[in-house]
Each structure stands twice: as C-alpha cells, then as structure tokens.
Amino acid sequence: MAALGSLSFSSLASSSSSSPKPSSFLATATLRPRFFLCTPFAAKTSAASASCSSVSGNAAASAVASVGQDLPDDYEEWTPKPDPRDRRRAGVLLHPTSFRGPYGIGDFGAEAFRFIDWLHQAGCSVWQVLPLVPPGRKANEEGSPYSGQDANCGNTLLISLEELVKDGLLAKAELPQPIDAERVNFAAVADLKDPLIAKAAERLIQSDGELKSQLENFHKDPSISSWLEDAAYFAAIDDSLNTFSWYLWPESLKNRHLAALEEIYQSKKDFIDLFIAQQFLFQRQWQKVRNYAQMKGISIMGDMPIYVGYHSADVWANKKHFLLNRRGFPLEVSGVPPDAFSETGQLWGSPLYDWKAMEKDGFSWWIHRIRRARDLYDEFRIDHFRGFAGFWAVPSEAKVAMDGRWKVGPGKSLFDAIFRSVGNINIIAEDLGVITEDVVQLRKSIGAPGMAVLQFGFGSDSKNPHLPHNHERNQVVYTGTHDNDTVKILYYAVLIHLFKISLIRQKNKGKYHIIWSIISQS
Numbered sequence: 001m002a003a004l005g006s007l008s009f010s011s012l013a014s015s016s017s018s019s020p021k022p023s024s025f026l027a028t029a030t031l032r033p034r035f036f037l038c039t040p041f042a043a044k045t046s047a048a049s050a051s052c053s054s055v056s057g058n059a060a061a062s063a064v065a066s067v068g069q070d071l072p073d074d075y076e077e078w079t080p081k082p083d084p085r086d087r088r089r090a091g092v093l094l095h096p097t098s099f100r101g102p103y104g105i106g107d108f109g110a111e112a113f114r115f116i117d118w119l120h121q122a123g124c125s126v127w128q129v130l131p132l133v134p135p136g137r138k139a140n141e142e143g144s145p146y147s148g149q150d151a152n153c154g155n156t157l158l159i160s161l162e163e164l165v166k167d168g169l170l171a172k173a174e175l176p177q178p179i180d181a182e183r184v185n186f187a188a189v190a191d192l193k194d195p196l197i198a199k200a201a202e203r204l205i206q207s208d209g210e211l212k213s214q215l216e217n218f219h220k221d222p223s224i225s226s227w228l229e230d231a232a233y234f235a236a237i238d239d240s241l242n243t244f245s246w247y248l249w250p251e252s253l254k255n256r257h258l259a260a261l262e263e264i265y266q267s268k269k270d271f272i273d274l275f276i277a278q279q280f281l282f283q284r285q286w287q288k289v290r291n292y293a294q295m296k297g298i299s300i301m302g303d304m305p306i307y308v309g310y311h312s313a314d315v316w317a318n319k320k321h322f323l324l325n326r327r328g329f330p331l332e333v334s335g336v337p338p339d340a341f342s343e344t345g346q347l348w349g350s351p352l353y354d355w356k357a358m359e360k361d362g363f364s365w366w367i368h369r370i371r372r373a374r375d376l377y378d379e380f381r382i383d384h385f386r387g388f389a390g391f392w393a394v395p396s397e398a399k400v401a402m403d404g405r406w407k408v409g410p411g412k413s414l415f416d417a418i419f420r421s422v423g424n425i426n427i428i429a430e431d432l433g434v435i436t437e438d439v440v441q442l443r444k445s446i447g448a449p450g451m452a453v454l455q456f457g458f459g460s461d462s463k464n465p466h467l468p469h470n471h472e473r474n475q476v477v478y479t480g481t482h483d484n485d486t487v488k489i490l491y492y493a494v495l496i497h498l499f500k501i502s503l504i505r506q507k508n509k510g511k512y513h514i515i516w517s518i519i520s521q522s
Contacts, residue, residue, distance in 0.1 A: 091126025091301070092119060093478070095145070096158050102178040105189045108285040109160030113292055120296040127293060128301040130482055132158065132286070132376065135186065136309055143186035146383070150234075151308045152227040152372050154282035157189055159197050163285050167211060169200035201277035218280045223375070226368060227313070232275040233261060234313035236268035246316045247328055254328060256317070286376065294378075301428065302377030304369075306384040307334050307350035315351055321365045323352045332393040335401035336433060345392075345401030352393055355410045363410070363417040370418050370425060379426035381476075385448075386431060388414060389438040411438075415446045428476055432456075449474045455484050479519055487519075 099106025099115065106112075119127055133148035134155045145155070164170040176192055204215060218224055234246070237253055246253075252260035265272065293300050308314040310330060315322055323331045330351040338345045358365060373380050387409055394404035418425070429443045431450040443450055452475055457466030464470065471477055479487050 089125045089299075091124045091128060091299075093128040093130075093482070095130040095482070096132075097143070097184055103161065103176060103189065103192055104179040104181040105157055105184045105186075105193075107158050107160040108289050109162045112160075112289045116289070116293050116296050116298055119298050125297055126299050126301055128303065128381070129377075130303050131305060132302070136311060143184065145303075146305050147309055148305070149309060149312050150231050151312070151314045151369060153231050153279055154286065156197055156278045156282050157186070157193055159193070159278070159281050159285055161193065161196055163288075164197070164200045164281070167200075169203050169281075170196060174199075197278055197281070198274055201274050201281060204277050204281070205273055214284070215277060215280045218283065219276055223368075223371060227372065228276060228279060230317040231279075231313040232272045233264060234316055235275050236264055236271045239271060240264070240268060245311050247310075254316075290376075290378075299378040302373055302380035304373055304380050304382050306382060306387045307348065307352075310349070310351050318365055321354055321358050321361070323354050330396045332404075333396050334387075334392070335394045335404055336392050337404065337406075338402050339434060342401075345404070347394060347398070347401040352391065359410065359413065363414050366414060367418055367421045370422050374422065374425055379428065381428040381430055381451075383430045384433075385429035385443065386433065386435055386439040389442045390436065411442060412445050415442075419446075447474075449476050451475065452477045453481060453484070454478065455480045455487070455490060 094115065095106075096108065096112060097106045099109075099111035101107055101109070101111065116127065119125075131145035131148060132154050133145055133150055134153055134157075135143040135145060136147050136149040161170060161175055165172050165175065174196065176196070179188075179192070204211060219228065237249065238246070241249060241253075243249065250260070251257075253264070290300055315324075319328060325331055332352050334348040334350040334352055336346045336348075389409050389411060390406050391409050392401065392404045393407045394401050398404070427446065427448045429448040429450050431439060431443060432453065440450075450472070452466045452471050454466060454468070454477065457464050457468070462469075468477075480490070484490070
C-alpha cells in the first residue's frame with residue numbers, strides 16, 4: 001500500500017521556488033509519502049458559536065454597545081484576521097510507519113522531527129497521516145490502520161525507543177540491534193518492540209516523579225478516561241480469552257456485567273495498568289511531535305475511517321449505537337455497491353451505526369470521537385464521507401456486497417450536533433467513488449473541502465472531475481492516496497505512454513522531471 005503523496009489545497013499563493021525531492025523520504029515501510037495541494041476553506045460552526053462571542057478584543061465590547069455611542073480610537077485597526085487556511089497550501093501524506101527507523105518501522109523519534117524540518121524548509125505547511133490507531137493484529141497481518149482495533153487508542157508500535165531512553169525509562173544498553181528492512185514486518189516489529197515498551201511502562205508505574213504525576217493526570221482526565229478504561233478492559237479480556245471475536249466471550253463479559261468486570265480487574269490489574277501507561281507514552285510522544293510541528297508552522301491532518309471494527313472496544317462498550325441483534329451480532333454490515341473496479345462491490349464487514357438511536361442520544365458517541373480527533377490533529381479527513389448522506393447496507397449473512405441496498409444517513413443533523421458541542425473543527429471530506437447530489441450538498445453545507453486525485457484524471461474525457469481544469473477552489477488535490485502507487489511507479493510501470501503524450505512535453509529532463517511535472521498540475 002503506497003502512501004507517499006502530494007496534496008495541494010488550491011488557492012492563491014505561489015508554490016515554493018525550491019523543489020524538494022520526494023525520494024528523500026522513501027520509507028522502510030509499505031507506505032510512501034505523497035504530495036498534495038489544497039484549496040482554502042473555513043470550518044463551519046453553529047449559529048450559536050458564530051455569535052458576537054466570537055469577536056475578539058475590543059470588538060466584543062462593541063457588540064453590546066448602544067447605537068450612536070462613540071467607538072474607540074483604534075476602531076480602524078479592527079480589521080478581519082484571515083484564516084491561515086484561506087490560502088493555497090501544499091503538504092505531504094506520509095504515515096509515521098514509513099519513516100526510516102532502526103527497528104523495522106518508523107516512529108515518533110528523530111526522523112519525525114527531521115521530516116517536519118524538511119516540510120518547513122520546502123515551503124510545505126501540511127503533514128497528513130493515516131489513522132494512528134492500533135491495527136487489529138489477529139486478522140490484519142499487514143497492519144492496516146483502516147482495520148483498527150480501537151478508534152481512540154494509539155498504535156504503541158509508533159513509540160520511539162530512543163525517546164524512552166531520554167525519559168530514563170530504558171537504558172541505552174537495552175536497545176536491540178538495528179534492523180535493515182525495506183518493508184515493515186508488523187509481527188516481527190511487535191515481537192521486538194512490545195516487550196521493551198512494556199518494560200518502560202512498568203518502570204514508569206513504579207516511579208515517583210513528574211512523569212508519574214503526568215500519567216496519573218492523563219488517566220484522570222474525563223475526556224481520556226471515558227474511552228481509555230473501556231479499551232483497557234477490552235484488551236485485558238482479549239488477552240485472557242484469545243478469541244477471534246468478543247461475540248464468543250462468556251455472556252457475563254460479553255454483556256459487561258459488573259461482577260465479571262471486577263473479576264477481570266483483580267486478575268488482570270497489572271495488564272490494565274500497563275495498557276494505560278503505554279497509551280500515555282504514545283500520547284506524550286505524539287504531543288511532542290505535534291508541538292514541534294506547530295512551532296514550525298506545520299498543520300497535522302489526521303484521517304478518520306467512518307466505520308470501526310466489530311472486534312473493538314468501541315462496539316463492545318457501545319452496543320446500543322450499532323445495528324446488532326439481541327445477541328450482539330451485526331444485522332447489517334458496511335460495503336459499497338458494484339462499480340467499475342468490482343463487479344460484486346466491496347464487502348467491508350464493519351457493523352453499521354444505529355443512526356436513529358444515536359440521534360436520540362444527541363450523537364454523543366460521535367461527539368466524543370470528534371473531540372478525540374481534535375486533541376490529536378489540527379484538521380482531519382473523514383474517510384467515506386458519502387456514508388453520512390446515504391450508506392450501503394449489506395445483510396450480515398451475505399457473501400458479496402451486491403446484495404446490499406442504499407439507506408438514508410444522518411445528514412447535517414449529525415454535524416449540527418457536533419458543531420454545537422465541539423465548536424470549530426476543520427474537516428476534509430473523502431468524496432471519491434459514487435457521489436450523488438445529496439453528498440455534494442452535505443459537504444458544502446458544512447464547508448468541508450472535497451478531494452481530487454490526479455492519477456484518476458487521465459485516460460477519460462475532458463469532464464473528468466480529477467483533471468486540473470475541473471478542480472474546485474475548496475478542494476484537496478492529491479497526486480495519489482494511500483490506495484495508489486506513487487507517481488513514479490505508476491509512470492514507469494503502467495501509464496508511461498499516456499503520460500508522455502498528455503503531460504510530459506517539456507525540455508527539462510532532470511531526474512525528478514516526471515514527478516514534478518505531475519505535481520505542478522495541481
């Protein structure tokens with residue numbers, strides 16, 4: 001799965017005069033960076049949050065002043081402050097696993113900071129990552145972050161061992177020998193890093209200092225504990241029973257009986273404490289990376305899959321929010337209908353949300369999820385945005401996705417509830433695939449930019465929405481996404497003839513001529 005891509009947020013500013021070389025960050029993983037550009041956008045808020053309370057400084061006083069009253073002497077200086085996103089921006093899509101790393105995987109260590117420096121020097125202002133959630137390792141040997149085992153937890157394999165040494169939680173002599181790998185072997189990396197990260201977490205728990213106090217505050221934070229304890233108990237039960245699905249657990253655990261959970265706590269207290277400490281270490285290291293990015297003027301864009309996995313704390317602890325039968329098994333699952341890429345459609349298999357139940361609850365589950373995303377990222381893309389307008393529902397017993405049907409999604413009511421509760425958030429809508437008018441109107445109603453992918457633009461007619469002359473102002477333009485090969489691979493392996501005819505008619509024959517010719521189309 002390639003993930004090196006360029007994005008462009010199309011707008012008005014000119015691009016940097018110096019052209020960085022994409023191959024400078026070829027990864028030790030299956031994911032590679034991609035350039036992108038994007039158009040300006042301003043996040044929508046609710047009517048309440050857009051009231052006079054949003055006016056800063058002296059202007060706030062004027063909102064309650066009497067008509068005809070004198071205005072302050074500095075009134076002429078009350079000019080609107082432009083949103084820093086309201087300009088043409090450029091960035092790179094690169095998942096942290098793809099950094100060069102000494103132990104077979106990228107992490108939150110020195111390479112992450114070096115990459116931020118490179119973005120800053122190259123004139124980029126956005127770094128997009130894929131979901132940082134832990135992959136469901138039992139049924140997900142490739143480590144895909146889109147098949148995660150928890151929507152809120154962090155992937156602890158991204159914790160830097162060198163940073164743990166700096167914190168005094170590991171000794172330098174305890175670090176393993178470096179591994180030279182072109183691709184990530186997630187099972188091997190877990191075998192190597194998990195014991196050391198657990199050792200560091202145990203030392204943290206047994207310590208008595210500032211870092212221990214930070215751990216305790218992390219656990220006490222209501223916005224954290226609301227999901228962290230569910231995740232810790234889920235992981236502890238999963239570790240004890242080692243089943244493929246929580247559906248196979250004993251009824252008392254499956255249905256979260258208090259006595260059964262208390263028994264788990266008594267028997268797995270050390271495991272639960274270690275789990276919480278490791279999530280703290282993930283959060284601490286990621287926040288250091290994010291703080292450094294902000295200091296360098298780099299906005300970090302996250303990625304949020306619309307659905308969550310069935311075997312997850314999210315579903316186990318929140319059954320009422322999902323379309324499950326009385327025994328807890330999905331009634332219908334997610335997917336997409338047949339299209340040009342698949343005669344039978346795609347059967348994803350994630351449980352569907354019970355949107356009616358969620359609406360009665362004020363969409364609290366989604367509000368908590370969005371708050372968590374806001375704590376991790378400056379802005380974030382929501383995958384399969386079209387599912388909020390209309391979603392494809394497939395009977396759980398079906399073998400292929402073509403047996404499904406379209407159903408009405410929550411629409412703007414969901415986002416109204418989110419904006420009322422969370423306030424300003426910056427959402428990018430992944431609007432690829434079968435996009436109907438209701439999807440377009442929903443996206444526009446919340447002010448979210450959509451997407452275009454240059455690799456999808458060539459080979460059809462001039463009306464193709466991915467062609468540069470059809471790009472919109474409020475849009476994120478990618479050379480490719482994590483589902484595509486890099487431009488270099490695509491050019492040499494698949495579309496050499498087409499690209500030569502339609503794009504590459506310039507005299508410059510430099511090493512990176514092909515790649516930058518395509519990026520410039522953004």
